[in-house]
Amino acid sequence: MDWQFKPARDHALTPRERLASLKREGGLVSLACHWLWRQVIRFYLRAFHRLSVTGLGNLPEPPFVMVANHASHLDILALAAVLPARYLERVHPIAADDAFFSSFASSVFAAFAVNAFPLKRKAARPKDLALLRARLVEDRLIYILFPEGTRSRDGQMAPFKAGIGALLAASEVPVVPCFLAGAFAALPAHRHLPLPRPLRLSLGKPLSFAQSANDRAGWFAVAQTCESEVRRLEQDRIGLNQTDP
Amino acid sequence: MTIPQTIAPFQNPVTLWIVVGVAAALALGALLIFILGLAGRLSAALRHELWLRLGSWCVLAPLMIVPILLGRSFTIAAVALLGLACYREYARATGLFREHVVSFIVVLGILAVNLAAIDHWYGFFMALAPLGCGFIAVASIPFDRPQGYVQRVGLGIFGFFLFGAGLAHFGYMANDPNYRPLLLMLLLAVGLNDVGAFVIGKSIGGPKLVPHTSPNKTISGALGALVCTTTTVSLLGHAVFAGTALDRAILLIGLGLIVSLAGQLGDLMLSSIKRDIGIKDMGRAIPGHGGILDRFNSLLLVAPASFHYIAYFVGFGLDQPTRIWF
Numbered sequence: 001m002d003w004q005f006k007p008a009r010d011h012a013l014t015p016r017e018r019l020a021s022l023k024r025e026g027g028l029v030s031l032a033c034h035w036l037w038r039q040v041i042r043f044y045l046r047a048f049h050r051l052s053v054t055g056l057g058n059l060p061e062p063p064f065v066m067v068a069n070h071a072s073h074l075d076i077l078a079l080a081a082v083l084p085a086r087y088l089e090r091v092h093p094i095a096a097d098d099a100f101f102s103s104f105a106s107s108v109f110a111a112f113a114v115n116a117f118p119l120k121r122k123a124a125r126p127k128d129l130a131l132l133r134a135r136l137v138e139d140r141l142i143y144i145l146f147p148e149g150t151r152s153r154d155g156q157m158a159p160f161k162a163g164i165g166a167l168l169a170a171s172e173v174p175v176v177p178c179f180l181a182g183a184f185a186a187l188p189a190h191r192h193l194p195l196p197r198p199l200r201l202s203l204g205k206p207l208s209f210a211q212s213a214n215d216r217a218g219w220f221a222v223a224q225t226c227e228s229e230v231r232r233l234e235q236d237r238i239g240l241n242q243t244d245p
Numbered sequence: 246m247t248i249p250q251t252i253a254p255f256q257n258p259v260t261l262w263i264v265v266g267v268a269a270a271l272a273l274g275a276l277l278i279f280i281l282g283l284a285g286r287l288s289a290a291l292r293h294e295l296w297l298r299l300g301s302w303c304v305l306a307p308l309m310i311v312p313i314l315l316g317r318s319f320t321i322a323a324v325a326l327l328g329l330a331c332y333r334e335y336a337r338a339t340g341l342f343r344e345h346v347v348s349f350i351v352v353l354g355i356l357a358v359n360l361a362a363i364d365h366w367y368g369f370f371m372a373l374a375p376l377g378c379g380f381i382a383v384a385s386i387p388f389d390r391p392q393g394y395v396q397r398v399g400l401g402i403f404g405f406f407l408f409g410a411g412l413a414h415f416g417y418m419a420n421d422p423n424y425r426p427l428l429l430m431l432l433l434a435v436g437l438n439d440v441g442a443f444v445i446g447k448s449i450g451g452p453k454l455v456p457h458t459s460p461n462k463t464i465s466g467a468l469g470a471l472v473c474t475t476t477t478v479s480l481l482g483h484a485v486f487a488g489t490a491l492d493r494a495i496l497l498i499g500l501g502l503i504v505s506l507a508g509q510l511g512d513l514m515l516s517s518i519k520r521d522i523g524i525k526d527m528g529r530a531i532p533g534h535g536g537i538l539d540r541f542n543s544l545l546l547v548a549p550a551s552f553h554y555i556a557y558f559v560g561f562g563l564d565q566p567t568r569i570w571f
Contacts, residue, residue: 002392002393003340003392003393003396003397004340004343005339005340005396005522006340007337007338007339007340007522007524008337008338008340008342011337011338011524011528012524012529013529014529014530015529015530025337025342025343027333027336027337027342027348028342028345028348028349028352031345
């Protein structure tokens with residue numbers, strides 16, 4: 001990256017406003033916090049859930065977006081933890097603002113540990129989506145998205161919502177479909193503490209939606225393609241399990 | 246082993262005068278806003294703005310005064326924190342914060358130069374200026390990314406000199422047993438310098454000083470502040486430096502001129518940075534003031550300038566143990 005003589009995007013915000021802003025840009029302090037959090041989580045996932053990954057070689061260079069099934073709070077942790085450390089500050093899980101940014105304490109945690117960006121669950125504002133879209137390309141970020149919109153309550157994957165299409169249609173940014181198996185058994189939405197169940201993450205080949213139309217029909221098509229690719233990873237995973245001796 | 250704090254906080258009367266004076270000024274300010282508000286002489290917006298500023302001062306003034314009263318190490322630690330906070334704002338305003346390696350070295354440099362001050366190790370304290378400069382220049386070379394090299398190194402060195410090597414002189418003065426009245430006098434003088442330039446400039450008006458850099462500053466304000474600050478420093482300095490080589494009218498007037506000039510130039514320096522980047526304030530950390538740098542810009546050049554002037558005639562802690570830790 002050539003030198004850019006430009007202030008932080010969040011320069012005009014107060015420290016409190018910064019936390020839950022999509023303009024947030026981290027410095028050395030947040031980088032150190034992300035790194036510490038990553039070390040703790042990687043150790044935990046390895047020791048407690050024996051997390052295994054296939055398809056890491058499918059990861060493109062940033063920017064890219066990871067989309068996955070959502071059954072547990074472990075999903076964000078697992079997807080972020082498998083990415084190379086050099087992407088540390090580029091990785092932004094997109095989290096529901098009502099769950100992660102509801103209080104000051106949770107906002108500090110979401111911003112400094114998880115590096116999450118907030119998005120309104122039901123009605124994402126167009127200007128928020130436009131900013132997310134612009135930053136993805138300009139700042140070469142990595143988003144982790146769960147297009148089901150909420151955690152599965154029965155372990156089954158729900159249809160993907162079209163919001164993912166508004167972010168990706170007609171964009172050059174590649175999308176990596178991901179399927180995480182075992183998270184529902186380990187920490188479903190109704191449990192408070194995790195069980196020591198194994199987690200297995202599969203990363204699929206990157207998808208491109210550069211040719212998709214950036215309109216409602218295009219958005220639904222993008223969501224559907226992402227969903228079927230994630231389901232395909234799920235089928236592959238089941239197939240793998242059945243061939244296991 | 247620590248430097249013996251032989252001088253009790255209020256041994257020098259100037260310390261007491263300034264602390265009481267600041268407290269009285271804040272109380273008077275509150276009373277004035279309250280009375281003017283009751284009399285209906287202030288618009289709601291202006292009243293809110295004034296309360297905000299006064300409220301910020303009620304937090305800022307103790308944050309500056311209490312470490313100085315507590316002791317040498319507290320003072321230097323407070324200066325180190327101030328330097329780091331200023332550098333953070335500067336780096337976020339210029340975009341240097343995206344260059345993690347350079348930024349990290351600057352932060353280490355600011356910590357190192359303040360550690361040298363706490364250690365009363367003058368040789369290392371001075372050596373860190375060229376050494377820090379060199380480290381910042383070489384730090385990003387192993388990453389083999391020559392694009393933007395001059396910009397990031399230039400900004401890094403500028404930041405290190407302003408908020409590390411330069412500002413740390415303020416903390417280093419605390420190695421002198423008689424530092425309390427001196428530091429409080431400098432803080433007061435720098436504050437009065439700003440207020441003086443503003444009030445006199447507003448009431449007299451006249452031609453602008455450097456309109457493209459700072460549109461509101463006038464020549465009359467600058468000269469008025471020069472007179473006020475020089476007078477204040479000369480009178481207080483006579484009490485602070487009683488019985489030393491600096492206690493001569495001509496030398497004290499010289500100190501006053503240095504404080505006023507360096508203070509105003511520091512302010513204009515920050516204005517130049519802000520104009521060049523195209524931002525109004527350096528941050529939003531202090532309600533009613535903008536960023537921390539918007540408040541402390543005048544101190545940046547006063548610290549090294551007054552330090553070396555005073556050191557030439559009096560010296561700092563020359564009878565104190567040096568290299569206490571290392």
